[in-house]
Amino acid sequence: MALSAKLQLRQSQSLVMTPQLMQSIKLLQFTHLELERFVEEEIERNPLLERVEPQEDAATDQLQKERDGDAAGEDWYEAALPASSQSMADQLDTTLENVFPDDPGAVQRVGPDLAAQWKSAPAGSSGGDGEGFDPDDIAASKPGLRDHVGEQIAFAFVDPAARLMAHELADCLDEAGYFRGEVEEIAERLGTCPPEVEEVLQKCRSFDPPGLFARDLKECLALQLQRNDRFDPAMRALVDNLELLARRDFQSLKRLCRVDQEDLLDMLAEIRALDPKPGLAFSTGTADTIVADVEVRAASDGSWTVELNPDTLPRVLVDQIYFAEVSRKAKAPGEREFLAECMQNANWLTRSLDQRAKTILKVASEIVRQQDAFLLNGIRHLRPLNLRTVAEAIGMHESTVSRVTSNKYMLTPRGVFELKFFFTASIPAAGGGDAHSSEAVRDRIREMIEQERADDVLSDDAIVDLLKNEGVDIARRTVAKYREGMNIASSVQRRREKRALVAVAR
Structure with missing residues (x-):
């Protein structure tokens, strides 16, 4: 078959992503x-x-x-x-x-x-009348960790070489006050020997607050206990076995520290009084204030009024005359x-x-309509909801709803929530009926664990049985995943901790 070139006219449709369109999506x-x-x-x-x-x-x-x-x-x-x-x-x-x-x-x-x-x-924005003036704008800033340590270095070291080494060590502090550098590298950079740098480091560990210049948590707690003259052999054994303390293995700790239960509880109280991150007291960072994009208020007729927050929406005009x-x-x-x-x-x-x-108003209004029971009765009445349900209700694409709900917040009578908070997975009901929201199930699990007694700690299987009696069909591994996501310890660890707290109360 001979090859030949020819022209064909074909008509097709395509979406052109102009720069303006891409910016509109952003x-x-x-x-x-x-x-x-x-x-x-x-x-x-x-x-x-x-x-x-x-x-x-x-x-x-x-x-x-x-x-x-x-x-x-x-x-x-x-x-x-x-x-x-x-x-x-x-x-x-x-x-x-x-x-x-x-x-x-x-x-x-x-x-x-x-x-x-x-x-x-x-x-x-303040006008010419001076309203909106904030004295904090001209107030002196809070001294940071480097400034605080630098002042102590000036008084602690007379030798210029030692003072230079101390400043190099201070530059290796993280925001929590831990030393994250290497003594050998600092010594090589300054042209000195590591023992001299180590000697300066040991002196820096006497600075206030106690615990600065520690390499890890154990060393940080040890420095604070030494300052309080409480670093005896029993306390040293407890600090060296913090992993057992995290697992609430009090029997092993009593054996290693060679103390009885009463002494161990006193030691644990002293550990809790220490500061694991002493450098954070000098943190100069400020937390960003969440400003709600949408406000929801109860209307006089029993419905909900959904309004955009004007503080989050700038107003610009086109100067046609100019x-x-x-x-x-x-x-x-x-x-x-x-x-x-x-x-x-x-x-x-x-x-x-x-x-x-x-x-934004369309999406927020539909969310309020879908989650009306939550606004009235609380988190236990939060309904399962996904992006497709909202998108189909308002005639938009799921990707548009996803972009709208990203980093947007809603002020409700029950607090400020991110719009994505209202989209939760569905957990089937036992014996049929309406499905349950995963967030509502998490709250119920948290409440069960908070109400348990030291002699009746609930296992994950027991929680599953209780939830099924309440009409929630959930697997044990799902309960374990929700519990771990809320940073709640296992039943064995909770039992040890609750018994220890009961003993302290006595």
């Missing part, structure tokens, strides 16, 4: 802090974007109406765009609707108007293309923020 999974940073960067790059401050909120709607009614409206802008830019904008709009389907009938609207919610400016003025003065083709691109990006950002807010 916007969904941004936290409010990441969203704030992104918006600030866009405002710096785009002269047509303008952030609305809190004091301007009262006149915002009127300002937007004036700008929409100006000659630089959307119709004028589309006419000024090149044909290629218009086609790109049309393609972008179509793609955005595919990613963020906006069906007004998909979710019952609750709470105030969405447009008024997401356009509110973030809290924390665009019209600059466009009339632009002569070069490059200038007009730049302005058209800025306008297109500005309109894309405002539409994307609006679609992001609507999508």
Whole structure:
């Protein structure tokens, strides 16, 4: 058969991932802090974007109406765009609707108007009246571990060489205060012998708080006990066998330490009073405050009001008037293309923020509808839920729901929860009936273990039987997995610990 070249015309459909579309997808999974940073960067790059401050909120709607009614409206802008830019904008709009389907009938609207919610400016911004001033912003920072150790080095060492070695050793401390360096490497780097560095290290171990410069937990506890003059042979044996203490093997500890039960309990009380990580007292890190993206409140008619938190949704406006003025003065083709691109990006950002807010509200409203029993009665009534159920209910794809629920939090009358908390695995019911949520079963297991007595500690098999009597069909290995996930010891270890606590109470 002879080979020949020929042309064929074929028609196909494909989804084009434009840069704007990829950025829109990223916007969904941004936290409010990441969203704030992104918006600030866009405002710096785009002269047509303008952030609305809190004091301007009262006149915002009127300002937007004036700008929409100006000659630089959307119709004028589309006419000024090149044909290629218009086609790109049309393609972008179509793609955005595919990613963020906006069906007004998909979710019952609750709470105030969405447009008024997401356009509110973030809290924390202060006006010229001085409100929002925080004295901590200008207060002296707390000294860190390196500063605290450096002050003691200055008084403990007179010899400059020893002081240099001490600072090198201090640089090897981790945040908990443990020494993570190698004496041989430090000695080689400083051109000295290891015994001299070891001598300086031993002197550094006398610094406050006790336990600094230890290599491991045993050494850290030993340094603190030596400072308290309580490191006798019995206590040394206990510190050398911390793994037995972790397993609650008190019989073996009594034999190794050569003490009776009463003395062993006193020794355990002293161990508990020690600080396993003395360096953390000088930690300068600050914990990030969780700000809820969605707020849920009980309505007067018995339903739930779901609203977006305006503090997590920045408000930006497109300056149509400025665009019209600059466009009339632009002569070069490059200038007009730049302005058209800025306008297109500005309109894309405002539409994307609006679609992001609507999508979050849709997903949150459906979660509240599905988990109404949890909000009313607590975690025992949490229902099994997966992404597909929510996606089918609101007419979106599972991947979109997954992105929305990532790093988003909901403020409810029962506390603040991550949106992913409401998605739990399903555990079948014994004898049929509605399935149980894995999180509710975990809470029931935790309650059973907290209520057990020293003479009646529940094994995993006993917990399985009790749960089956309550209508939960669960396997023993699942109970063990849930128990270990909650850092709860086995029945043997719990029995030893509870008996020891009962003996102390006597």
